[in-house]
Amino acid sequence: MPEGLVYVDGEFVKPNEAKISVFDHGLLYGDGVFEGIRFYNGRIFKLGEHVDRLFASAEKIGLPIPMTKEEFATAVLRTTSKSGLKDGYLRPLVTRGAGDLGLDPRKSKRSSVVIICSTINLYGNKHELGLKAIVASVRRTPPSSLNPNIKSLNYLNNILAKSEANLKGADEAIILDIDGYVAEASADNIFAVKGGVVYTPPTTTNLVGITRGTILELAKGHYETRVERFRVDFLLKADEVFITGTGGEVAPVVELDDQKIGTGVPGPITKDLQKRYFELVRSTGVPIPPSGNNGH
Numbered sequence: 091m092p093e094g095l096v097y098v099d100g101e102f103v104k105p106n107e108a109k110i111s112v113f114d115h116g117l118l119y120g121d122g123v124f125e126g127i128r129f130y131n132g133r134i135f136k137l138g139e140h141v142d143r144l145f146a147s148a149e150k151i152g153l154p155i156p157m158t159k160e161e162f163a164t165a166v167l168r169t170t171s172k173s174g175l176k177d178g179y180l181r182p183l184v185t186r187g188a189g190d191l192g193l194d195p196r197k198s199k200r201s202s203v204v205i206i207c208s209t210i211n212l213y214g215n216k217h218e219l220g221l222k223a224i225v226a227s228v229r230r231t232p233p234s235s236l237n238p239n240i241k242s243l244n245y246l247n248n249i250l251a252k253s254e255a256n257l258k259g260a261d262e263a264i265i266l267d268i269d270g271y272v273a274e275a276s277a278d279n280i281f282a283v284k285g286g287v288v289y290t291p292p293t294t295t296n297l298v299g300i301t302r303g304t305i306l307e308l309a310k311g312h313y314e315t316r317v318e319r320f321r322v323d324f325l326l327k328a329d330e331v332f333i334t335g336t337g338g339e340v341a342p343v344v345e346l347d348d349q350k351i352g353t354g355v356p357g358p359i360t361k362d363l364q365k366r367y368f369e370l371v372r373s374t375g376v377p378i379p380p381s382g383n384n385g386h
């Protein structure tokens with residue numbers, strides 16, 4: 091059984107007992123939004139930013155959340171506290187709720203709020219060794235079709251890219267936008283380092299990642315940073331490439347389409363930013379209240 095605890099519409103339940111309706115439009119149509127949040131050493135990293143982004147995603151699809159931001163943050167803290175975990179991963183999601191079998195969202199009368207508190211391990215020891223990536227043949231859904239800053243439950247585009255990486259024996263997929271510029275990885279933002287400068291694409295075609303923002307902050311005063319578009323050839327000629335995400339944290343990419351990036355091992359700037367990221371996440375964040383002191 092997965093460890094942790096799940097909040098479902100006001101109730102706390104064990105992971106294998108958590109249920110939602112098969113008529114929920116989150117399941118039927120991917121009509122809903124989510125977040126991925128990590129907690130380290132008893133503190134939730136950037137909780138406020140994640141709650142803000144969840145509410146912003148919901149607003150963009152006209153999805154009501156039956157709680158205020160403060161109530162949502164409290165529910166996240168309570169779930170984590172009651173889980174007893176000190177380090178782990180949270181997956182809050184808001185679905186359109188149960189409706190009928192047509193896709194009209196008006197038929198769902200009440201959104202459902204689920205907060206899964208558990209653990210995650212995405213890349214194992216690849217944080218030290220580096221990842222092998224491929225350039226996916228599937229392109230990122232264009233912003234004119236779906237705003238990439240809606241963190242919706244509809245991840246098929248990303249899953250197709252990841253499956254292509256799996257088939258080719260790679261760890262990750264780099265996805266290009268509709269014009270052939272590098273957008274992001276399957277669930278991470280992307281950075282390249284060239285001549286000591288740290289580059290990342292603008293977020294017109296990818297998610298405004300909270301880890302991306304943290305890395306740009308951590309780089310300030312240490313490295314020049316440039317937010318600009320680039321193509322695959324720039325990645326192949328880069329000294330270093332790394333990807334960032336709450337789940338994947340800061341992970342070096344050492345091979346792309348069977349070609350080595352730089353020297354083929356994680357580079358010094360990646361390692362420096364990775365180290366400072368881990369120091370930051372382990373020493374900051376909203377403290378999880380002790381269980382027994384959470385109103386239940």
Ligand SMILES: Cc1ncc(COP(=O)(O)O)c(C=O)c1O
Pocket residue numbers: 126248274275276277278279296297298299300301302334335336337
């Ligand atoms: C498509 C996509 N891009 C980027 C990211 C990284 O975002 P963050 O750093 O906020 O976790 C994620 C993960 O949430 C994602 O799903």
